[in-house]
Amino acid sequence: METSFTYYRRASGKAFIGRKAEKEAIKTAIRQGIDIVIYERSKIGKSSLVKQSLSELFIEGSKFTAIEINLLSVRSIDTFLNTLTESVISAVTLTPQERKDIIEAYIPDKSPESILALPEKIASKTGIHIILLFFEFQNIIKVPGWESLLRKIENNNSTLCCSRIWMGSGVNGMKFIFEKHKFLYRKVQHIKLNTISYKEALSFITKGFLSNGKVIEETAVELVYKLFQGDIYYLTHFAAICDSLSRGFITDAVVDESIRAIISIHEPEFTSLVYDLTDFQINFIEAILQGETKFSSAAVIEKYNLSSSANVKRLKEALCKKEIITFDDNDKAVILDPLFEFWLRNHYFNFTAK
Known part of the structure; x- marks a missing residue:
């Protein structure tokens, strides 16, 4: 049965809702050669937002080639470099000879530095604006030597002919990279997806x-x-x-x-999700749902059996690592998935029956 509501693929055109400010921010950053980072939980509309923004850019007269690079399965620097190389070359070539020519001209030694510079070199040579779309970028921290890789990436800045959009559904993983580790510090614009009104x-x-x-x-x-x-x-x-x-x-x-x-x-x-949680972690989630904020206070620790303030710190880190909770700009604990929060309240803890 045909429906007007498509939730299982990227939304575009009439199926895309709102986010006017976010779209304008993306288009402006791309025009100005500024890196963009977007980190929100899975299925909230990151890809749809970027797709719609690029579609509008094209309609407005911008010419570009968008290249998608998914890092979900990347577990080594070599795999990252191979994925980047293959994605870029496949997007800009039509024949085996064209592919061979690009490799010989731009990455004959296949060094990390030459591969990372490949998109910008092709863009400069051809005059085609290349936009790199990195998906699941939080996965980069699972790569041995990831810090060294990020330093090399930082040496290849976005330009007016080559833009980069870094996206990740691991909110806390992306925060670690861009806020704590300060990857591309002051060189990247964080675009937050506001709730649809x-x-x-x-x-x-x-x-x-x-x-x-x-x-x-x-x-x-x-x-x-x-x-x-x-x-x-x-x-x-x-x-x-x-x-x-x-x-x-x-x-x-x-x-x-x-x-x-x-x-x-x-x-x-x-x-x-809850099956893999410890009793302490379950207790901490209950405290969040009950509106507690001072988790390290003696009263909260005793009420929810959290053991100690040191254990509270470990619980925060563990639940953030599992991408179950995060802390907002006011350091308030938030359950990332609203349906999971509803299920916890009404089916797991069954607060409504108490």
């Missing part, structure tokens, strides 16, 4: 249903918007399920069944 979400969902001859009440949209904390992936997934279960009016029963369905779909993942 309720007004934008309401318009997108109601119009999507109307295009299929269906109607959903605003109270239902408001309910799920709050439940998913404005997360556009979960909202779109929810709407797609509602669409598949209905014929005309989206009833309360369809809304309830769709919420149960989306929870059921993700529950095995959530169950696996």
Whole structure:
């Protein structure tokens, strides 16, 4: 059944919602030759945002070649360099001879320095603006010798003919690279994805249903918007399920069944997450959900059985490393996945029944 709500692929065109400020920031940075970094949890719309921004740049008259480089499976410097080389050469050549010519002209020794400089050299020679899109960049810290590699990358700055966008779904891993390790310090612009406004979400969902001859009440949209904390992936997934279960009016029963369905779909993942947590880690998460902020205080340590302030520090580090929580600009602990937070509150801890 065809639906107006596509959550399983990158959104573009009419399926793309809001983020006007983020799009303008990306386009401006690219025009100015400034590196961009985007780190948000998986499925929140990083790739869709970049794709839509590049599409608008093209429509506005910019000529460029965008090259995607996925680092998810990279575990060594050689693999990183090979992935970069193959991605770049495949994007700018059509024949084996062209490929051979580029290798002989620009990377005859295949040294790390020459490979890292390859995109900029090709861009300068051809006059084609190259935009490198690095996905899952947090994975670089799993590479032995990653610090040395990053120093070499820093020596190859973004230019007006070669731009770089660094993206990662490991929020804390990316923070470690760009905030603590200060990779590309003062040379990169961090673009944060703001929550889609309720007004934008309401318009997108109601119009999507109307295009299929269906109607959903605003109270239902408001309910799920709050439940998913404005997360556009979960909202779109929810709407797609509602669409598949209905014929005309989206009833309360369809809304309830769709919420149960989306929870059921993700529950095995959530169950696996908590299964691998220690009792101390579970207790710390409960403290977060109960609104505690002074985790190292004697009262909180005793109430939630956190053992000691030293253990609290270890718990924070462990849960951040697992990408379950992060700390915002005000140092407030946040559960990264809003549906996981809902599941924890209502299904695991079952706070509503207490």
